[in-house]
Amino acid sequence: MTEKTPPSNIQLPEPTLRRLPWYLAYLSTINKNDTEYVSTTRIAEALDVDPSQIAKDLSFLGIRGKTRIGYQVEALEEKLQGFLGFGRSHNAIMMGAGSLGAALIADSGLQRYGLDIVAGIDINPDIIGTRINGVEIFAPDAVETLVKKLNAVIGIIAVPVNSAQGASDRLVEAGIKAIWNFTPSRIRVPEGVVISNTSIYSHLAVMYNRMSLLDLQ
Amino acid sequence: MTEKTPPSNIQLPEPTLRRLPWYLAYLSTINKNDTEYVSTTRIAEALDVDPSQIAKDLSFLGIRGKTRIGYQVEALEEKLQGFLGFGRSHNAIMMGAGSLGAALIADSGLQRYGLDIVAGIDINPDIIGTRINGVEIFAPDAVETLVKKLNAVIGIIAVPVNSAQGASDRLVEAGIKAIWNFTPSRIRVPEGVVISNTSIYSHLAVMYNRMSLLDLQ
Numbered sequence: 001m002t003e004k005t006p007p008s009n010i011q012l013p014e015p016t017l018r019r020l021p022w023y024l025a026y027l028s029t030i031n032k033n034d035t036e037y038v039s040t041t042r043i044a045e046a047l048d049v050d051p052s053q054i055a056k057d058l059s060f061l062g063i064r065g066k067t068r069i070g071y072q073v074e075a076l077e078e079k080l081q082g083f084l085g086f087g088r089s090h091n092a093i094m095m096g097a098g099s100l101g102a103a104l105i106a107d108s109g110l111q112r113y114g115l116d117i118v119a120g121i122d123i124n125p126d127i128i129g130t131r132i133n134g135v136e137i138f139a140p141d142a143v144e145t146l147v148k149k150l151n152a153v154i155g156i157i158a159v160p161v162n163s164a165q166g167a168s169d170r171l172v173e174a175g176i177k178a179i180w181n182f183t184p185s186r187i188r189v190p191e192g193v194v195i196s197n198t199s200i201y202s203h204l205a206v207m208y209n210r211m212s213l214l215d216l217q
Numbered sequence: 218m219t220e221k222t223p224p225s226n227i228q229l230p231e232p233t234l235r236r237l238p239w240y241l242a243y244l245s246t247i248n249k250n251d252t253e254y255v256s257t258t259r260i261a262e263a264l265d266v267d268p269s270q271i272a273k274d275l276s277f278l279g280i281r282g283k284t285r286i287g288y289q290v291e292a293l294e295e296k297l298q299g300f301l302g303f304g305r306s307h308n309a310i311m312m313g314a315g316s317l318g319a320a321l322i323a324d325s326g327l328q329r330y331g332l333d334i335v336a337g338i339d340i341n342p343d344i345i346g347t348r349i350n351g352v353e354i355f356a357p358d359a360v361e362t363l364v365k366k367l368n369a370v371i372g373i374i375a376v377p378v379n380s381a382q383g384a385s386d387r388l389v390e391a392g393i394k395a396i397w398n399f400t401p402s403r404i405r406v407p408e409g410v411v412i413s414n415t416s417i418y419s420h421l422a423v424m425y426n427r428m429s430l431l432d433l434q
Contacts, residue, residue, distance in 0.1 A: 014423060018419045021401040021419045021422050025378045025401040026402065028378055028379070029378055029402075048403060048405060049403075084422040084425065084426075085421075085425030086418075090425070099325045099326050100326050103319075103320030104320065106316065106323075108316045109316050110418075110421075113421050161246055178424055180421075180424060183242070184239060184241070184242040186239050186263070186264040186265060188265060192431060194431065196421075196424040198415070201238055201303075201330045202235045202239075203413055204303075204331070204397075204413075205235075205237060205302060205330075206231060206234050207371070207413040208302030208331065209301075210395070210411045211370070211395050212302065213228055
């Protein structure tokens with residue numbers, strides 16, 4: 001793990017952490033040949049966020065804009081990238097190489113955000129030994145060896161619901177430091193292990209409900 | 218759209234809506250031959266949610282458990298499925314069939330949750346006319362015709378950041394009712410259109426930050 005920028009070991013409010021990637025995404029759309037500086041007002045207009053909120057969020061990174069000029073675009077982009085951990089590489093093991101698991105392995109976008117899936121695990125003998133996007137799929141009993149050999153720190157869970165807790169336990173026992181859960185099931189981890197839930201299907205439920213309220217279904 | 222269960226046109230608190238899929242996921246792990254009834258206590262233990270919270274969440278669905286017995290598993294499962302909109306089919310157009318877009322098209326899990334991706338859109342001439350998982354990829358100028366012909370109500374955005382707003386505008390103009398945004402960019406929609414954000418990469422940022430706080434990176 002290379003460390004070009006200072007580590008982001010500052011406790012940030014979660015809403016701020018969720019907004020920072022918006023700012024980064026916006027900066028990436030700016031043509032740097034045309035535009036050296038960007039103001040909070042301009043970011044605010046593009047993203048529909050209050051300018052003072054943007055200034056406050058960015059102050060957590062220890063940088064302030066220049067009065068009446070704003071932030072230097074490239075410097076801010078690099079800072080955000082580093083701060084969010086997207087500039088470092090984090091090795092990850094994918095538990096479950098079925099439909100969603102294989103899809104995530106195939107998503108090269110994750111690599112640009114600092115996530116390197118270095119191995120996949122599945123119980124299906126037909127896919128064990130095959131490769132998806134260059135990533136080899138192994139049987140579950142290889143987890144412990146793989147975590148150590150490949151320096152994996154993150155485990156991604158995309159197995160069927162009733163195998164989710166077991167898959168997580170296996171990873172934690174092998175020394176994994178964070179679990180990224182894509183299943184709709186609740187996973188428990190011991191203290192000191194990070195758990196992050198991305199429940200795609202829960203988001204769908206919220207969307208369907210909003211649609212039916214608007215009588216759009 | 219078939220309608221086996223009453224439509225879920227009740228305004229639910231979002232935390233409740235996010236928990237309902239957990240209950241559904243848990244119920245799906247129960248062997249129905251062995252177990253006819255399940256109590257809130259048992260669900261609570263499995264999911265680490267307060268039993269009274271579960272009873273409250275489920276009361277929104279208009280069903281109550283029997284004292285000392287609990288809920289009939291199959292009936293509750295069916296009710297949740299219907300209520301969450303997972304039992305109906307919603308046609309969707311995928312904007313962007315690159316890495317993430319193709320991955321989502323390939324994820325057959327979405328279909329089990331009521332989402333049918335019926336067409337993909339991409340600007341890359343090499344993939345226009347091809348099929349992913351049986352879903353045909355079209356050029357952007359086909360959007361309007363496709364939305365109408367295929368009765369699409371949801372548009373999924375998985376294009377590069379600086380094309381996200383344009384892709385959404387195009388869908389809304391064509392009559393789409395809800396936008397599911399997978400990009401880290403902020404998308405604006407007119408009133409009456411539902412917007413739902415699943416920012417996978419923002420979740421990564423939150424996870425990296427928690428890891429660095431625990432000195433785990």
